[in-house]
Amino acid sequence: EFRHVFRAGRIGSLHIPHRIVMGAMHLGLETREDGGAALAAFYAERARGGAGLMITGGAAVSVAGAGGRGYGVLGDVAFRDRLRRVVTTVHDAGGLIALQLFHAGRYASPTAFGVSPVAPSAVHSRFSGSTPQALTAAQIRATVADFARAAALGRELGFDAVEIMGSEGYLVDQFLSPLTNLRDDEWGGDARRRRRFGVEVTRAAREATGADFPIVVRFTGLDLMAGGTPHADVLDFARSLVAAGADALNVGVGWHESPVPSVQAIVPPGAWISVAAAVKAAVGSTPVIASNRVNRVGHAEDILATSGLDFVSMARPFLADPELITRSRRRRPVNVCIGCNQACIDRSLVDGEVSCMVNPRAGRELTALPARSARQLRLAVIGGGPAGLQAAHALASAGHRVDLYEAADGLGGQFRLAGRVPGKADYHATIDYFTADLDRLGVRMHVGRPIGAGDVPLLRAFAGLIVASGVRPRRVEIPGADLPHVLTYPQAFAGGALRGRVAIIGGGGIAVDLAHLAARGPERPDEIERFLRTYGLAAGPAPAAAELEVTILHRGPRIGPRLGRSSRWAVLADLRRHGVRIVSGVRFRRITSDGVHIVDAAGADAVVPADTVVIAAGQTADGVVPALARQAGVWHRVVGGARDADGLDAVRAFAEGFAVTADV
Ligand code: SF4
Incomplete structure (x- = not known):
């Protein structure tokens, strides 16, 4: 109590x-x-x-x-x-x-x-x-x-x-x-x-x-x-x-x-x-x-x-x-604050208007009214990641009858992966909150139910569709990328498969998250003690470096360029403290059982030894469900990563999900 x-x-x-x-x-x-x-x-x-x-x-x-x-x-x-x-x-x-x-x-x-x-x-x-x-x-x-x-x-x-x-x-x-x-x-x-x-x-x-x-x-x-x-x-x-x-x-x-x-x-x-x-x-x-x-x-x-x-x-x-x-x-x-800072502190640092990733209504209380719709429509949301969860929530709050379809065996999309990363365990709380609130709002949830070519008649039964079917890992054209020790990032996040020396190909937020997970391991009950020791604020030795030896290999000059200003330095410092090696400005020649063969920034050939290679080189938008929605001929909106995988960030995904009520 x-x-x-x-x-x-x-x-x-x-x-x-x-x-x-x-x-x-x-x-x-x-x-x-x-x-x-x-x-x-x-x-x-x-x-x-x-x-x-x-x-x-x-x-x-x-x-x-x-x-x-x-x-x-x-x-x-x-x-x-x-x-x-x-x-x-x-x-x-x-x-x-x-x-x-x-x-x-x-x-x-x-x-x-x-x-x-x-x-x-x-x-x-x-x-x-x-x-x-x-x-x-x-x-x-x-x-x-x-x-x-x-x-x-x-x-x-x-x-x-x-x-x-x-x-x-x-x-x-x-x-x-x-x-x-x-x-x-x-x-x-x-x-x-x-x-x-x-x-x-x-x-x-x-x-x-x-x-x-x-x-x-x-x-x-x-x-x-x-x-x-x-x-x-x-x-x-x-x-x-x-x-x-x-x-x-x-x-x-x-x-x-x-x-x-x-x-x-x-x-x-x-x-x-x-x-x-x-x-x-x-x-x-x-x-x-x-x-x-x-x-x-x-x-x-x-x-x-x-x-x-x-x-x-x-x-x-x-x-x-x-x-x-x-x-x-x-x-x-x-709806728990996940400490991401992306829509609040990071905006405040550049004199922007503050909002919240998981609650896009914050700061817009006057204009984003939780209005009840005059018409009650039967709507389907396809995809249960951030954009889909938020869309279903906003639509159900407005009084519509909503069915939510999620292909995977759990809700959350990319948030499910992120929830494993050190410091991001609360991402699961966001999923839990939306799951519980969607249930309270009467949203019918179909989890583990992909939408495929045979579902066009099902889609036609709805007055409108919100397509939030997300992204797929981008494939890279590097010889050897199909070898058995080469994983996609969802496979790597699933845990258990990483071993020995890990080379991560990619320099965006997902590569950084994955390196963080690989180098630090999952969160533990003694996180406070561990954190304070890491920064010399508590007596006792700093936590030992990870068993996994992690190298990030990426083409660009700057790793994690889209990470927020208030968090980027802290995460990169934590990677360095845990012994993660970052190699920028590389070109990739091939992957072999020895490791990743690169041309380094100075133009020299080199081999980065690796027992596991993870491809975290971005995503592509799902094209399948949007095509089915078009085929069904029903009014629809594509939101989140399915609309634009290149500029994908969770703040935008939630915001687009939230905004759909204005269109319905
Ligand atoms: Fe919390 Fe992130 Fe929302 Fe800021 S944007 S209030 S850190 S959840």
Whole structure:
């Protein structure tokens, strides 16, 4: 019954109905000139879905503090009007909402507003690609005053609380860390002076809002930066923030520049709980919120039951399922966030509008209404991969009678394969969610039922067809590709067949996934320990390299070019840590029982020894089912990989599946 989660809590004077806080997410809707309609609709939908306290994406306390063009600046009247609408709409929906006060410091985009980024010291940032100007003492005091004004404004606009954003390497962190604060004045030089900015900001916000207004401070419990803030200083900072007036501390992990992943799928859920627990132990009765990589309410329940922590922040899980809370409360299946970052963080990093791979409606609550269709049609969806599952779900939700046909012996398509890859086990949860929800919606499922030439009369019995029959592995014209030790990638994912030295031909996402699986092996119960040891964050030896010796061979200059910005570096680093060799710019001559004969980038002939060779050189669209649909002469739409295998990605597959209701 999740009794630790569904227990009322308090932050200062604010009563909160349960222990899950919806963490801040920059949505890309903040500057949309619609009077705040889309932004308000986003938050209101989550409030209706049971969210207790929600925290907005960062609202910049000044122009220099904006993270990019898409950030709202509190000095802008139109942005304040949007926020006012958000507050009213959320309160009408029964929710609570806090305004996050944000200053990017050296992470600000230098080109967004034509204002130079500012920071305690002129230390170049890899993340923003710029070198900030060092703030003068007068400018620092003015920045503290900006935070104070912003906090007062939060109260004036009707927000239930404010959260001072001091984590992830933004301005407060930049003052705290010896890496970015090289000053030797009253704002830097030793740990106490480096703490001062965050403390002054908190004190000024408290003075500006009065004693009874709830203030949360989000700060970094572990920055994951070599030479960063020592642990003892972090705990001193936490205590100082409380003394300065913070009602609760929200504990983030990692900077945007950290070489250790903190929110990517390869980080095992729960990996950072000990960081927040250490803060809790340091601050006693002050509420502490744990953040990062908790994606299930059941997991939050375990954390709350065992760690002494007061709240758990979940952000992306509310993109994946706006009804996360009510569904969990009723023990209904939840659409789980799989940590892919592809439609959320990766878009946010380029100032795009955020959505969710597994829930394309996220961020489009105003326009993508779950409308019931006026006509109830009998429709068939052919293919039970991401596009087909989503199409069947959208159509059944709209009131149509849907039959789903899947040729394989289980639903999920490419997601089934991906679910075996380290960090992607939750892909199975997506399949489970859709399977359960399709059942609830009355979709008739025909699994293990291919559609073939004899089925044209069956197809004609439907008013319309959604063809989501997916892709087939691309065949390569390399002599020897038919030898017995040469596998297709689905055969390799099936497991058991890989042995010895493995050469993978291909450089896309599937080749990377497969190398990851081969090098690391499937996920194990001790993933957290294994992850922390791998990155030197826990005592004990790093996990041994895999038994399989893995080489990726590919023609192009850059492996995994379409992997998302936030995950690509982390996965490739993990491959290197596990001894995977990557050979780029090769041409293939032939495959023999010895291995793969190539011409390397320098033009020299070479043999890469291999006991198993896997072809993961892309896919081709299924042409059979679309042809049958045409032959049947029934209205149809082809979606996902069956429509375009070259540009295939799961975000597009789900989005196309979702969009079919508009066409029916
Ligand atoms: Fe989670 Fe991926 Fe959706 Fe982002 S896009 S919310 S990471 S499932």
